[in-house]
Amino acid sequence: MASESFELAPDTASRRACLDAFREGAREISPAIVANSVWGLVTGVAMVKSGMSVLMALVITVVVYSGTMQLMVLPLLATQAPLWLVFMAGFMVNARFVIFNAGLYPFFRDRPVWQRMALGFFNSDAAFAIYMARYADCPTLATPVQRWFYIGMIFPSWLSWEAFSIAGIYLSTLVPVSWSLEFAASLAILAIVVPMxxxxxxxxxxxxxxxxxxxxxxxxxxxxxxxxxxxxxxxxxxxxxxxxxxxx
The missing domain is CATH 1.10.287 (Helix Hairpins)
Incomplete structure:
Protein backbone atom coordinates (compact mmCIF):
# COMPACT_ATOMS: atom_id res chain seq x y z
CA MET A 1 0.00 0.00 0.00
CA ALA A 2 1.21 3.52 -0.74
CA SER A 3 0.70 4.65 2.85
CA GLU A 4 2.93 1.90 4.25
CA SER A 5 6.25 2.81 2.61
CA PHE A 6 8.51 5.68 1.63
CA GLU A 7 8.11 5.07 -2.11
CA LEU A 8 8.29 7.95 -4.52
CA ALA A 9 5.26 9.21 -6.40
CA PRO A 10 4.01 6.91 -9.19
CA ASP A 11 4.58 9.14 -12.23
CA THR A 12 8.00 10.10 -13.58
CA ALA A 13 7.61 13.85 -13.12
CA SER A 14 6.63 13.46 -9.47
CA ARG A 15 9.50 11.08 -8.85
CA ARG A 16 11.93 13.58 -10.31
CA ALA A 17 10.44 16.29 -8.09
CA CYS A 18 10.89 14.09 -5.01
CA LEU A 19 14.50 13.30 -5.89
CA ASP A 20 15.18 17.00 -6.48
CA ALA A 21 13.63 17.77 -3.09
CA PHE A 22 15.86 15.14 -1.46
CA ARG A 23 18.98 16.70 -3.01
CA GLU A 24 17.85 20.20 -2.07
CA GLY A 25 17.28 19.11 1.52
CA ALA A 26 20.81 17.69 1.61
CA ARG A 27 22.19 20.98 0.25
CA GLU A 28 20.25 23.05 2.77
CA ILE A 29 21.48 21.04 5.74
CA SER A 30 25.10 20.79 4.54
CA PRO A 31 26.36 23.86 6.48
CA ALA A 32 24.88 22.46 9.70
CA ILE A 33 26.67 19.15 9.12
CA VAL A 34 29.94 20.90 10.00
CA ALA A 35 28.68 21.64 13.51
CA ASN A 36 26.99 18.26 13.67
CA SER A 37 30.25 16.48 12.84
CA VAL A 38 32.32 18.41 15.39
CA TRP A 39 29.67 17.83 18.03
CA GLY A 40 29.64 14.10 17.25
CA LEU A 41 33.43 13.94 17.53
CA VAL A 42 33.34 15.74 20.90
CA THR A 43 30.63 13.42 22.19
CA GLY A 44 32.51 10.29 21.15
CA VAL A 45 35.68 11.50 22.87
CA ALA A 46 33.81 12.59 26.01
CA MET A 47 32.07 9.25 26.48
CA VAL A 48 35.31 7.27 26.53
CA LYS A 49 37.18 9.94 28.53
CA SER A 50 34.50 9.69 31.23
CA GLY A 51 35.39 6.03 31.80
CA MET A 52 32.81 4.40 29.56
CA SER A 53 33.92 1.32 27.64
CA VAL A 54 34.29 1.49 23.89
CA LEU A 55 31.52 -1.07 23.40
CA MET A 56 29.08 0.82 25.62
CA ALA A 57 29.95 4.11 23.89
CA LEU A 58 29.28 2.53 20.50
CA VAL A 59 25.91 1.17 21.65
CA ILE A 60 24.84 4.55 23.03
CA THR A 61 25.96 6.31 19.85
CA VAL A 62 23.72 4.10 17.74
CA VAL A 63 20.73 4.01 20.10
CA VAL A 64 20.80 7.61 21.38
CA TYR A 65 20.84 10.27 18.67
CA SER A 66 21.36 13.29 20.90
CA GLY A 67 24.74 14.77 21.72
CA THR A 68 23.26 17.16 24.27
CA MET A 69 21.71 14.35 26.26
CA GLN A 70 24.78 12.12 26.00
CA LEU A 71 27.09 14.83 27.33
CA MET A 72 24.61 15.86 30.01
CA VAL A 73 24.18 12.40 31.57
CA LEU A 74 27.90 11.57 31.61
CA PRO A 75 28.55 13.35 34.95
CA LEU A 76 25.53 11.56 36.44
CA LEU A 77 26.79 8.18 35.28
CA ALA A 78 30.30 8.95 36.52
CA THR A 79 28.96 9.71 40.01
CA GLN A 80 26.73 6.59 39.93
CA ALA A 81 23.56 8.63 40.22
CA PRO A 82 20.26 6.70 40.47
CA LEU A 83 19.04 5.40 37.14
CA TRP A 84 15.72 7.22 37.48
CA LEU A 85 17.61 10.51 37.79
CA VAL A 86 19.60 9.77 34.63
CA PHE A 87 16.43 9.04 32.67
CA MET A 88 14.67 12.09 34.10
CA ALA A 89 17.56 14.39 33.20
CA GLY A 90 17.71 12.95 29.70
CA PHE A 91 13.97 13.46 29.27
CA MET A 92 14.20 17.06 30.40
CA VAL A 93 16.97 17.87 27.93
CA ASN A 94 15.24 16.20 24.98
CA ALA A 95 11.72 17.38 25.79
CA ARG A 96 12.15 20.06 23.14
CA PHE A 97 11.76 17.38 20.47
CA VAL A 98 8.23 16.72 21.69
CA ILE A 99 7.50 20.31 20.70
CA PHE A 100 9.45 20.04 17.45
CA ASN A 101 7.74 16.85 16.33
CA ALA A 102 4.33 18.18 17.29
CA GLY A 103 5.04 21.08 14.95
CA LEU A 104 5.95 18.63 12.17
CA TYR A 105 2.86 16.46 12.62
CA PRO A 106 0.68 18.29 10.05
CA PHE A 107 3.31 17.57 7.38
CA PHE A 108 3.38 13.80 8.10
CA ARG A 109 -0.12 13.13 9.36
CA ASP A 110 -0.84 10.84 6.40
CA ARG A 111 2.01 8.46 7.28
CA PRO A 112 1.69 5.34 9.46
CA VAL A 113 2.65 5.63 13.12
CA TRP A 114 5.93 3.72 12.70
CA GLN A 115 7.03 6.10 9.95
CA ARG A 116 6.19 9.18 12.01
CA MET A 117 8.15 7.74 14.94
CA ALA A 118 11.14 6.99 12.72
CA LEU A 119 11.09 10.45 11.15
CA GLY A 120 10.81 11.99 14.60
CA PHE A 121 13.75 9.98 15.93
CA PHE A 122 16.07 11.37 13.23
CA ASN A 123 14.89 14.93 13.68
CA SER A 124 17.42 17.59 14.73
CA ASP A 125 17.40 21.22 15.79
CA ALA A 126 18.83 22.42 12.47
CA ALA A 127 16.53 20.22 10.37
CA PHE A 128 13.45 21.45 12.21
CA ALA A 129 14.47 25.12 11.88
CA ILE A 130 15.22 24.83 8.16
CA TYR A 131 12.10 22.81 7.42
CA MET A 132 9.72 25.15 9.24
CA ALA A 133 11.33 28.22 7.69
CA ARG A 134 10.65 26.69 4.28
CA TYR A 135 7.20 25.13 4.69
CA ALA A 136 5.51 26.69 7.73
CA ASP A 137 3.38 29.00 5.57
CA CYS A 138 2.80 26.51 2.77
CA PRO A 139 -0.93 26.21 1.98
CA THR A 140 -0.64 22.52 1.05
CA LEU A 141 0.78 20.13 3.65
CA ALA A 142 1.84 16.47 3.75
CA THR A 143 3.07 16.31 0.14
CA PRO A 144 5.69 13.78 -1.09
CA VAL A 145 8.03 16.64 -2.02
CA GLN A 146 7.91 18.02 1.52
CA ARG A 147 8.55 14.57 2.94
CA TRP A 148 11.57 13.90 0.75
CA PHE A 149 13.03 17.33 1.44
CA TYR A 150 12.93 16.43 5.13
CA ILE A 151 14.49 13.01 4.52
CA GLY A 152 17.20 14.69 2.48
CA MET A 153 18.13 16.71 5.56
CA ILE A 154 17.98 14.07 8.29
CA PHE A 155 19.75 11.25 6.43
CA PRO A 156 23.14 12.95 5.83
CA SER A 157 22.95 14.56 9.29
CA TRP A 158 22.58 11.17 10.95
CA LEU A 159 25.36 9.65 8.83
CA SER A 160 27.78 12.45 9.74
CA TRP A 161 26.88 12.17 13.41
CA GLU A 162 27.48 8.42 13.52
CA ALA A 163 30.72 8.61 11.53
CA PHE A 164 32.32 11.34 13.62
CA SER A 165 31.01 10.06 16.94
CA ILE A 166 32.46 6.61 16.23
CA ALA A 167 35.69 8.26 15.10
CA GLY A 168 35.80 10.17 18.38
CA ILE A 169 35.30 6.96 20.35
CA TYR A 170 38.24 5.22 18.70
CA LEU A 171 40.48 8.32 18.61
CA SER A 172 39.76 9.41 22.19
CA THR A 173 43.10 8.16 23.48
CA LEU A 174 44.91 10.39 20.98
CA VAL A 175 43.02 13.60 21.84
CA PRO A 176 44.55 15.66 24.69
CA VAL A 177 42.26 17.55 27.04
CA SER A 178 44.07 20.81 26.17
CA TRP A 179 42.43 20.82 22.72
CA SER A 180 39.16 22.14 24.26
CA LEU A 181 36.95 20.44 21.69
CA GLU A 182 33.83 21.46 23.61
CA PHE A 183 34.56 25.12 22.87
CA ALA A 184 35.22 24.31 19.21
CA ALA A 185 31.86 22.55 19.00
CA SER A 186 30.10 25.56 20.52
CA LEU A 187 31.72 27.87 17.96
CA ALA A 188 30.69 25.53 15.14
CA ILE A 189 27.08 25.56 16.30
CA LEU A 190 27.10 29.36 16.62
CA ALA A 191 28.41 29.60 13.06
CA ILE A 192 25.25 27.79 11.93
CA VAL A 193 22.70 29.50 14.18
CA VAL A 194 23.73 33.14 13.73
CA PRO A 195 23.28 33.28 9.90
CA MET A 196 19.82 31.70 10.30
Missing part, protein backbone atom coordinates in the same frame (compact mmCIF):
# COMPACT_ATOMS: atom_id res chain seq x y z
CA UNK A 197 18.62 34.61 12.47
CA UNK A 198 17.69 36.77 9.51
CA UNK A 199 14.03 37.39 10.27
CA UNK A 200 12.43 39.09 13.25
CA UNK A 201 10.73 35.89 14.56
CA UNK A 202 13.97 33.91 14.26
CA UNK A 203 16.00 36.68 15.88
CA UNK A 204 13.48 36.88 18.71
CA UNK A 205 13.68 33.12 19.17
CA UNK A 206 17.48 33.11 19.35
CA UNK A 207 17.78 36.08 21.71
CA UNK A 208 15.01 35.00 24.09
CA UNK A 209 16.21 31.39 24.20
CA UNK A 210 19.79 32.51 24.78
CA UNK A 211 18.79 34.84 27.60
CA UNK A 212 16.69 32.20 29.35
CA UNK A 213 19.42 29.56 28.92
CA UNK A 214 21.98 31.89 30.49
CA UNK A 215 19.74 32.79 33.44
CA UNK A 216 18.64 29.16 33.83
CA UNK A 217 22.15 27.80 34.34
CA UNK A 218 21.46 27.66 38.08
CA UNK A 219 18.52 25.28 37.63
CA UNK A 220 19.07 21.55 38.30
CA UNK A 221 18.82 18.79 35.69
CA UNK A 222 19.50 21.29 32.91
CA UNK A 223 15.95 22.59 33.25
CA UNK A 224 17.23 25.92 32.01
CA UNK A 225 17.73 24.37 28.58
CA UNK A 226 14.15 23.12 28.45
CA UNK A 227 12.86 26.51 29.59
CA UNK A 228 14.98 28.24 26.93
CA UNK A 229 13.54 26.04 24.18
CA UNK A 230 9.94 26.62 25.26
CA UNK A 231 10.38 30.38 25.70
CA UNK A 232 12.26 30.71 22.39
CA UNK A 233 9.60 28.85 20.40
CA UNK A 234 6.71 30.72 22.04
CA UNK A 235 8.39 34.10 21.57
CA UNK A 236 9.12 33.42 17.92
CA UNK A 237 5.57 32.24 17.28
CA UNK A 238 4.08 35.31 18.95
CA UNK A 239 6.22 37.66 16.87
CA UNK A 240 5.38 35.77 13.69
CA UNK A 241 1.66 35.87 14.52
CA UNK A 242 1.89 39.61 15.20
CA UNK A 243 3.57 40.17 11.83
CA UNK A 244 0.92 38.08 10.08
CA UNK A 245 -1.89 40.10 11.67
CA UNK A 246 -0.13 43.35 10.75
CA UNK A 247 0.06 42.28 7.10
CA UNK A 248 -3.63 41.33 7.00
Missing amino acids: ARTRPMLTTVLSAGAVAWVGQVLPLRLGLLAAVVVGIVAGMLVERHQHRART
Whole structure:
Protein backbone atom coordinates (compact mmCIF):
# COMPACT_ATOMS: atom_id res chain seq x y z
CA MET A 1 0.00 0.00 0.00
CA ALA A 2 1.21 3.52 -0.74
CA SER A 3 0.70 4.65 2.85
CA GLU A 4 2.93 1.90 4.25
CA SER A 5 6.25 2.81 2.61
CA PHE A 6 8.51 5.68 1.63
CA GLU A 7 8.11 5.07 -2.11
CA LEU A 8 8.29 7.95 -4.52
CA ALA A 9 5.26 9.21 -6.40
CA PRO A 10 4.01 6.91 -9.19
CA ASP A 11 4.58 9.14 -12.23
CA THR A 12 8.00 10.10 -13.58
CA ALA A 13 7.61 13.85 -13.12
CA SER A 14 6.63 13.46 -9.47
CA ARG A 15 9.50 11.08 -8.85
CA ARG A 16 11.93 13.58 -10.31
CA ALA A 17 10.44 16.29 -8.09
CA CYS A 18 10.89 14.09 -5.01
CA LEU A 19 14.50 13.30 -5.89
CA ASP A 20 15.18 17.00 -6.48
CA ALA A 21 13.63 17.77 -3.09
CA PHE A 22 15.86 15.14 -1.46
CA ARG A 23 18.98 16.70 -3.01
CA GLU A 24 17.85 20.20 -2.07
CA GLY A 25 17.28 19.11 1.52
CA ALA A 26 20.81 17.69 1.61
CA ARG A 27 22.19 20.98 0.25
CA GLU A 28 20.25 23.05 2.77
CA ILE A 29 21.48 21.04 5.74
CA SER A 30 25.10 20.79 4.54
CA PRO A 31 26.36 23.86 6.48
CA ALA A 32 24.88 22.46 9.70
CA ILE A 33 26.67 19.15 9.12
CA VAL A 34 29.94 20.90 10.00
CA ALA A 35 28.68 21.64 13.51
CA ASN A 36 26.99 18.26 13.67
CA SER A 37 30.25 16.48 12.84
CA VAL A 38 32.32 18.41 15.39
CA TRP A 39 29.67 17.83 18.03
CA GLY A 40 29.64 14.10 17.25
CA LEU A 41 33.43 13.94 17.53
CA VAL A 42 33.34 15.74 20.90
CA THR A 43 30.63 13.42 22.19
CA GLY A 44 32.51 10.29 21.15
CA VAL A 45 35.68 11.50 22.87
CA ALA A 46 33.81 12.59 26.01
CA MET A 47 32.07 9.25 26.48
CA VAL A 48 35.31 7.27 26.53
CA LYS A 49 37.18 9.94 28.53
CA SER A 50 34.50 9.69 31.23
CA GLY A 51 35.39 6.03 31.80
CA MET A 52 32.81 4.40 29.56
CA SER A 53 33.92 1.32 27.64
CA VAL A 54 34.29 1.49 23.89
CA LEU A 55 31.52 -1.07 23.40
CA MET A 56 29.08 0.82 25.62
CA ALA A 57 29.95 4.11 23.89
CA LEU A 58 29.28 2.53 20.50
CA VAL A 59 25.91 1.17 21.65
CA ILE A 60 24.84 4.55 23.03
CA THR A 61 25.96 6.31 19.85
CA VAL A 62 23.72 4.10 17.74
CA VAL A 63 20.73 4.01 20.10
CA VAL A 64 20.80 7.61 21.38
CA TYR A 65 20.84 10.27 18.67
CA SER A 66 21.36 13.29 20.90
CA GLY A 67 24.74 14.77 21.72
CA THR A 68 23.26 17.16 24.27
CA MET A 69 21.71 14.35 26.26
CA GLN A 70 24.78 12.12 26.00
CA LEU A 71 27.09 14.83 27.33
CA MET A 72 24.61 15.86 30.01
CA VAL A 73 24.18 12.40 31.57
CA LEU A 74 27.90 11.57 31.61
CA PRO A 75 28.55 13.35 34.95
CA LEU A 76 25.53 11.56 36.44
CA LEU A 77 26.79 8.18 35.28
CA ALA A 78 30.30 8.95 36.52
CA THR A 79 28.96 9.71 40.01
CA GLN A 80 26.73 6.59 39.93
CA ALA A 81 23.56 8.63 40.22
CA PRO A 82 20.26 6.70 40.47
CA LEU A 83 19.04 5.40 37.14
CA TRP A 84 15.72 7.22 37.48
CA LEU A 85 17.61 10.51 37.79
CA VAL A 86 19.60 9.77 34.63
CA PHE A 87 16.43 9.04 32.67
CA MET A 88 14.67 12.09 34.10
CA ALA A 89 17.56 14.39 33.20
CA GLY A 90 17.71 12.95 29.70
CA PHE A 91 13.97 13.46 29.27
CA MET A 92 14.20 17.06 30.40
CA VAL A 93 16.97 17.87 27.93
CA ASN A 94 15.24 16.20 24.98
CA ALA A 95 11.72 17.38 25.79
CA ARG A 96 12.15 20.06 23.14
CA PHE A 97 11.76 17.38 20.47
CA VAL A 98 8.23 16.72 21.69
CA ILE A 99 7.50 20.31 20.70
CA PHE A 100 9.45 20.04 17.45
CA ASN A 101 7.74 16.85 16.33
CA ALA A 102 4.33 18.18 17.29
CA GLY A 103 5.04 21.08 14.95
CA LEU A 104 5.95 18.63 12.17
CA TYR A 105 2.86 16.46 12.62
CA PRO A 106 0.68 18.29 10.05
CA PHE A 107 3.31 17.57 7.38
CA PHE A 108 3.38 13.80 8.10
CA ARG A 109 -0.12 13.13 9.36
CA ASP A 110 -0.84 10.84 6.40
CA ARG A 111 2.01 8.46 7.28
CA PRO A 112 1.69 5.34 9.46
CA VAL A 113 2.65 5.63 13.12
CA TRP A 114 5.93 3.72 12.70
CA GLN A 115 7.03 6.10 9.95
CA ARG A 116 6.19 9.18 12.01
CA MET A 117 8.15 7.74 14.94
CA ALA A 118 11.14 6.99 12.72
CA LEU A 119 11.09 10.45 11.15
CA GLY A 120 10.81 11.99 14.60
CA PHE A 121 13.75 9.98 15.93
CA PHE A 122 16.07 11.37 13.23
CA ASN A 123 14.89 14.93 13.68
CA SER A 124 17.42 17.59 14.73
CA ASP A 125 17.40 21.22 15.79
CA ALA A 126 18.83 22.42 12.47
CA ALA A 127 16.53 20.22 10.37
CA PHE A 128 13.45 21.45 12.21
CA ALA A 129 14.47 25.12 11.88
CA ILE A 130 15.22 24.83 8.16
CA TYR A 131 12.10 22.81 7.42
CA MET A 132 9.72 25.15 9.24
CA ALA A 133 11.33 28.22 7.69
CA ARG A 134 10.65 26.69 4.28
CA TYR A 135 7.20 25.13 4.69
CA ALA A 136 5.51 26.69 7.73
CA ASP A 137 3.38 29.00 5.57
CA CYS A 138 2.80 26.51 2.77
CA PRO A 139 -0.93 26.21 1.98
CA THR A 140 -0.64 22.52 1.05
CA LEU A 141 0.78 20.13 3.65
CA ALA A 142 1.84 16.47 3.75
CA THR A 143 3.07 16.31 0.14
CA PRO A 144 5.69 13.78 -1.09
CA VAL A 145 8.03 16.64 -2.02
CA GLN A 146 7.91 18.02 1.52
CA ARG A 147 8.55 14.57 2.94
CA TRP A 148 11.57 13.90 0.75
CA PHE A 149 13.03 17.33 1.44
CA TYR A 150 12.93 16.43 5.13
CA ILE A 151 14.49 13.01 4.52
CA GLY A 152 17.20 14.69 2.48
CA MET A 153 18.13 16.71 5.56
CA ILE A 154 17.98 14.07 8.29
CA PHE A 155 19.75 11.25 6.43
CA PRO A 156 23.14 12.95 5.83
CA SER A 157 22.95 14.56 9.29
CA TRP A 158 22.58 11.17 10.95
CA LEU A 159 25.36 9.65 8.83
CA SER A 160 27.78 12.45 9.74
CA TRP A 161 26.88 12.17 13.41
CA GLU A 162 27.48 8.42 13.52
CA ALA A 163 30.72 8.61 11.53
CA PHE A 164 32.32 11.34 13.62
CA SER A 165 31.01 10.06 16.94
CA ILE A 166 32.46 6.61 16.23
CA ALA A 167 35.69 8.26 15.10
CA GLY A 168 35.80 10.17 18.38
CA ILE A 169 35.30 6.96 20.35
CA TYR A 170 38.24 5.22 18.70
CA LEU A 171 40.48 8.32 18.61
CA SER A 172 39.76 9.41 22.19
CA THR A 173 43.10 8.16 23.48
CA LEU A 174 44.91 10.39 20.98
CA VAL A 175 43.02 13.60 21.84
CA PRO A 176 44.55 15.66 24.69
CA VAL A 177 42.26 17.55 27.04
CA SER A 178 44.07 20.81 26.17
CA TRP A 179 42.43 20.82 22.72
CA SER A 180 39.16 22.14 24.26
CA LEU A 181 36.95 20.44 21.69
CA GLU A 182 33.83 21.46 23.61
CA PHE A 183 34.56 25.12 22.87
CA ALA A 184 35.22 24.31 19.21
CA ALA A 185 31.86 22.55 19.00
CA SER A 186 30.10 25.56 20.52
CA LEU A 187 31.72 27.87 17.96
CA ALA A 188 30.69 25.53 15.14
CA ILE A 189 27.08 25.56 16.30
CA LEU A 190 27.10 29.36 16.62
CA ALA A 191 28.41 29.60 13.06
CA ILE A 192 25.25 27.79 11.93
CA VAL A 193 22.70 29.50 14.18
CA VAL A 194 23.73 33.14 13.73
CA PRO A 195 23.28 33.28 9.90
CA MET A 196 19.82 31.70 10.30
CA ALA A 197 18.62 34.61 12.47
CA ARG A 198 17.69 36.77 9.51
CA THR A 199 14.03 37.39 10.27
CA ARG A 200 12.43 39.09 13.25
CA PRO A 201 10.73 35.89 14.56
CA MET A 202 13.97 33.91 14.26
CA LEU A 203 16.00 36.68 15.88
CA THR A 204 13.48 36.88 18.71
CA THR A 205 13.68 33.12 19.17
CA VAL A 206 17.48 33.11 19.35
CA LEU A 207 17.78 36.08 21.71
CA SER A 208 15.01 35.00 24.09
CA ALA A 209 16.21 31.39 24.20
CA GLY A 210 19.79 32.51 24.78
CA ALA A 211 18.79 34.84 27.60
CA VAL A 212 16.69 32.20 29.35
CA ALA A 213 19.42 29.56 28.92
CA TRP A 214 21.98 31.89 30.49
CA VAL A 215 19.74 32.79 33.44
CA GLY A 216 18.64 29.16 33.83
CA GLN A 217 22.15 27.80 34.34
CA VAL A 218 21.46 27.66 38.08
CA LEU A 219 18.52 25.28 37.63
CA PRO A 220 19.07 21.55 38.30
CA LEU A 221 18.82 18.79 35.69
CA ARG A 222 19.50 21.29 32.91
CA LEU A 223 15.95 22.59 33.25
CA GLY A 224 17.23 25.92 32.01
CA LEU A 225 17.73 24.37 28.58
CA LEU A 226 14.15 23.12 28.45
CA ALA A 227 12.86 26.51 29.59
CA ALA A 228 14.98 28.24 26.93
CA VAL A 229 13.54 26.04 24.18
CA VAL A 230 9.94 26.62 25.26
CA VAL A 231 10.38 30.38 25.70
CA GLY A 232 12.26 30.71 22.39
CA ILE A 233 9.60 28.85 20.40
CA VAL A 234 6.71 30.72 22.04
CA ALA A 235 8.39 34.10 21.57
CA GLY A 236 9.12 33.42 17.92
CA MET A 237 5.57 32.24 17.28
CA LEU A 238 4.08 35.31 18.95
CA VAL A 239 6.22 37.66 16.87
CA GLU A 240 5.38 35.77 13.69
CA ARG A 241 1.66 35.87 14.52
CA HIS A 242 1.89 39.61 15.20
CA GLN A 243 3.57 40.17 11.83
CA HIS A 244 0.92 38.08 10.08
CA ARG A 245 -1.89 40.10 11.67
CA ALA A 246 -0.13 43.35 10.75
CA ARG A 247 0.06 42.28 7.10
CA THR A 248 -3.63 41.33 7.00
